Amino acid sequence: MTPATPPLAGPAAPAPIRTAPTRTSRATRRRSARTDADTGLLHRRWWTPYLFLLPGLVMVVLFSLWPFVNTVILSLTDAQILKGGRFVGLENYGRALGDPDFWTATVNSVVYLAVVVPCLVLLPLALAVLVQRKIPGIGFFRSAFYTPVIASAVVVGLIWQWVLRSDGLVNTVFEKLHLISGPVPFLTDSTMLLVSAMIVTVWKGLGYYMVFYLAALGNVPASLYEAAALDGAGAVRRFLSITIPSVKPMMLLVGTLSAISALRVFTEIYILGGESGGPGGGARTLPFLIRQVGLGFAGETGYAAAISILLFLLTLVFSLLGHRLSKGDER
Secondary structure (H helix, E strand, O other): OOOOOOOOOOOOOOOOOOOOOOOOOHHHHHHHHHHHHHOOOOOOOOOHHHHHHHHHHHHHHHHHHHHHHHHHHHOOEOOEOOEOOOEOOOHHHHHHHOOHHHHHHHHHHHHHHHHHHHHHHHHHHHHHHHHOOOOOOHHHHHHHHHHHHHOOHHHHHHHHHHHHOOOOHHHHHHHHOOOOOOOOOOOOOHHHHHHHHHHHHHHHHHHHHHHHHHHHHOOOOHHHHHHHHHOOOOHHHHHHHHHHHHOHHHHHHHHHHHHHHHHOOOHHHHHHHOOOOOHHHOOOOHHHHHHHHHOOOOOOHHHHHHHHHHHHHHHHHHHHHHHHHHHHHHO
16 A cells, blocks of 8 residues: 655745834825714714704803893893993892882782692693593594694783673673673773683693693503402592592693793783783783883883892792602602
8 A cells, every 4th residue: 555645845935024113194194084084983072062052052141041141230220221220239129029019910920820820730631631532523622622722822812802891702691691780890800800811821721731631641551540440440539549640740840830821921911901901000910010110211121120030039939849849749
């Protein structure tokens, strides 16, 4: 048997050529950076995210922060519309606290809040529970309830002025039914005017806050209602034990938002009561008083700015109260 011959050895592999490390030129680095930029690998500069925030920050500073700072400065002067003012310190605030018109407007604003907020917390919730049901034609009612929200506040005020005036729809119907002997002074009595404005505010806000509650109710598991129904709980019991606890955070949010809106009410009073704010200005709220004091050729912008700051502090109190209640609920 012939022994196997070993394979012929080929030529030896060439040894790797070692080259000395070279320093990358500036042009090469530029080309590499452009290549990385084309592929999205270029590292962002630290200030790049702030470029996207800059337009929003400029808008906030110009239209929110600076007007607020300017109002604070203006409240410390006796400035008027047609002339500058001198620094008077806290004199405008002392004047406001001793002004009967300021306290009348403050009481009206707080009463407005105390009546409107509970209505806008509870009534939209009941409305949302009703329209949440999947029955034929419910979409029409949802749209109908939301229609006042998209209507102009001025148009809504004019409609209600026609409805509530002495020869308006309500008084005419009541007189035809012999329910009243004379027109009800909805718009000519300060108290009735304030109540009428509250009705308009609640009517216009029902559909808006109904949408909030519909979103919250959509997150409540249907299994909870089914289990409660199997245990024999009725509709009222299910509403009190399941619906309200489930939407309680939303109720606090709606209460805070409606409280802020109630303290800022102006259009309803102006449209229904005219430029005087009702007979003798008895239905004026704080925004209405600010407008009266600050406008005109003799408008006292410094005093109006001081009332604006006091209104801001009052609004801040109720906002912090709502925040505190929401924090307590989370715990």
